[in-house]
Amino acid sequence: MKQGSTNRKVNQQAREVIASILLFEISDPRLSLVTITGCEVSYDRSVCNVFYTADRGEYEEVAEAFEKASGRIRSLMARQLSWRVAPALRFILDKSVDEAECIASALERDAERNRESAAIAAEREAIEAAEETDQE
Numbered sequence: 001m002k003q004g005s006t007n008r009k010v011n012q013q014a015r016e017v018i019a020s021i022l023l024f025e026i027s028d029p030r031l032s033l034v035t036i037t038g039c040e041v042s043y044d045r046s047v048c049n050v051f052y053t054a055d056r057g058e059y060e061e062v063a064e065a066f067e068k069a070s071g072r073i074r075s076l077m078a079r080q081l082s083w084r085v086a087p088a089l090r091f092i093l094d095k096s097v098d099e100a101e102c103i104a105s106a107l108e109r110d111a112e113r114n115r116e117s118a119a120i121a122a123e124r125e126a127i128e129a130a131e132e133t134d135q136e
Contacts, residue, residue, distance in 0.1 A: 007041070013081065014039040014048050018089075021076045030058070030065035037094045041087060048087035051094040059093060066091040 019036045033055060040049040054062040066073075070089050078086030 007043075010041050010045070011039045014041050014050075014077070014087075017077050017080050018050055018073060021073050021080075025076050026069055026073065028065045028069055030061045031069065033058075034062055035097075037097070044085075045083050045087055046085055047090065049090045049092055051092050053094045053097045056098060063091070063093070 015036050015038060018039065022031055022034060022036065035053050036050060037053050038051045040051075042048070052062070052066075070091065074086050074089050077089075
């Protein structure tokens with residue numbers, strides 16, 4: 001989907017407002033360690049998809065907390081924004097952070113294996129070189 005500069009600004013504004021509301025206005029402890037990773041506001045501003053990330057073990061609790069607090073977040077958002085309508089909020093779990101962590105750990109394991117293989121190869125070369133000098 002093509003995104004113009006106005007749409008990017010609207011999405012960024014929505015993300016900042018929702019993050020601020022979660023930080024200062026909502027007292028639900030289940031939402032204390034939630035990060036808003038992005039927002040996609042529809043062209044007519046009637047719907048806002050809010051992407052968030054949380055700790056892996058708390059996905060269901062956070063989803064329930066968002067379901068419970070969505071009306072309050074929507075009304076606070078309407079007060080802070082000068083939009084004609086308060087968009088309906090859809091909270092969507094963003095698993096890209098978890099996927100990035102998995103990829104990073106896999107790359108780290110691969111790098112460790114490469115270092116071990118290089119050390120073993122260097123040892124073999126040293127042993128072979130020592131054997132060749134002994135034979136001469």
